[in-house]
Amino acid sequence: xxxxxxxxxxxxxxxxxxxxxxxxxxxxxxxxxxxxxxxxxxxxxxxxxxxxxxxxxxxxxxxxxxxxxxxxxxxxxxxxxxxxxxxxxxxxxxxxxxxxxxxxxxxxxxxxxxxxxxxxxxxxxxxxxxxxxxxxxxxxxxxxxxxxxxxxxxxxxxxx
Amino acid sequence: xxxxxxxxxxxxxxxxxxxxxxxxxxxxxxxxxxxxxxxxxxxxxxxxxxxxxxxxxxxxxxxxxxxxxxxxxxxxxxxxxxxxxxxxxxxxxxxxxxxxxxxxxxxxxxxxxxxxxxxxxxxxxxxxxxx
Numbered sequence: 001x002x003x004x005x006x007x008x009x010x011x012x013x014x015x016x017x018x019x020x021x022x023x024x025x026x027x028x029x030x031x032x033x034x035x036x037x038x039x040x041x042x043x044x045x046x047x048x049x050x051x052x053x054x055x056x057x058x059x060x061x062x063x064x065x066x067x068x069x070x071x072x073x074x075x076x077x078x079x080x081x082x083x084x085x086x087x088x089x090x091x092x093x094x095x096x097x098x099x100x101x102x103x104x105x106x107x108x109x110x111x112x113x114x115x116x117x118x119x120x121x122x123x124x125x126x127x128x129x130x131x132x133x134x135x136x137x138x139x140x141x142x143x144x145x146x147x148x149x150x151x152x153x154x155x156x157x158x159x160x
Numbered sequence: 161x162x163x164x165x166x167x168x169x170x171x172x173x174x175x176x177x178x179x180x181x182x183x184x185x186x187x188x189x190x191x192x193x194x195x196x197x198x199x200x201x202x203x204x205x206x207x208x209x210x211x212x213x214x215x216x217x218x219x220x221x222x223x224x225x226x227x228x229x230x231x232x233x234x235x236x237x238x239x240x241x242x243x244x245x246x247x248x249x250x251x252x253x254x255x256x257x258x259x260x261x262x263x264x265x266x267x268x269x270x271x272x273x274x275x276x277x278x279x280x281x282x283x284x285x286x287x288x289x290x291x
Contacts, residue, residue, distance in 0.1 A: 048183075055199075055203060090198060092198070098191075098194075105191070132268055
C-alpha cells in the first residue's frame with residue numbers, strides 16, 4: 001500500500017507556490033486510477049488557504065490528502081465494487097471521504113491518530129441508527145469492512 | 161461579543177441558520193457533509209434577527225451554496241450549548257445582532273446528527289428562500 005502513495009512532501013511546497021497544474025499532474029487520474037473529477041477536487045482542496053470557509057478553517061494537510069488517495073487506490077484494488085466518494089475538507093485541517101445513498105451514509109475522516117468511521121442508516125419509521133469506530137493507520141481492514149457495509153449492502157454494521 | 165448589543169436567551173423553539181460552504185455540498189447525492197457542522201464554537205444566525213437570505217448574503221466570498229435551519233432545542237439535545245453572541249462592526253464585517261454560537265465538542269455522530277436534524281431553507285441556484 002505504501003508504495004502507491006504519491007510523494008506528498010513535494011506537494012506541500014508546490015501548494016504554497018500555487019502550482020496547481022503541477023499538483024494536477026502528480027495526482028493525475030492515470031496515476032491514481034481515480035477519476036479526473038476527483039483529481040481536480042483533490043487539487044482544489046490542496047490549495048485551500050486558511051480561512052477558506054469564511055471563518056477560521058485550517059488548510060487541509062497535504063499528507064492527509066495523500067493518505068486518502070493511497071487508501072482509495074488500495075480500496076479500488078481490493079474490493080469488488082468501487083464507488084468513488086465525495087471528498088470534503090474539515091475545518092480542523094483534515095479531510096473526510098463520504099458515501100451517501102437514500103438509506104445509508106458513511107463518513108471516513110482522517111485524523112491525527114488514523115481514521116474515524118461513522119455510519120448511519122434509516123430504519124423503519126424514518127428514525128436513524130448511528131454507528132462509529134476508530135482505526136489506526138495500520139487497520140485499513142476496518143475501513144474496508146465499513147465500506148463493504150455501505151457498498152455491498154451488508155445487513156449489519158461490522159463488529160470493528 | 162459586541163459591547164453595545166446585549167445577548168438574549170435563545171429558547172428551545174427558536175430557529176438557528178447555518179451557512180453551507182460549497183465544499184460541504186455533494187452535488188451528486190445532494191447531501192450536505194457532516195463536516196459543515198464542526199468546530200467547538202459553530203457560528204449560526206438566530207432567525208429572530210436575520211432570515212436565510214440575509215444569512216447567505218453575509219458571506220462575501222461567493223462560496224455559499226445553501227443555508228440550513230436547526231432548532232435550538234435539538235442542538236441542546238445533542239449536548240451543545242446555544243448562546244446568543246451578537247458581534248460589533250469591524251473593518252471586515254458589519255455588526256451582526258443575529259450571530260449566535262452552537263458551542264460544544266462535536267464528535268463524529270454528533271456532527272452527523274446535526275446534519276440530519278437540519279433543514280435546507282435557502283439554495284444559491286435559486287437565490288431565494290425555499291420555505
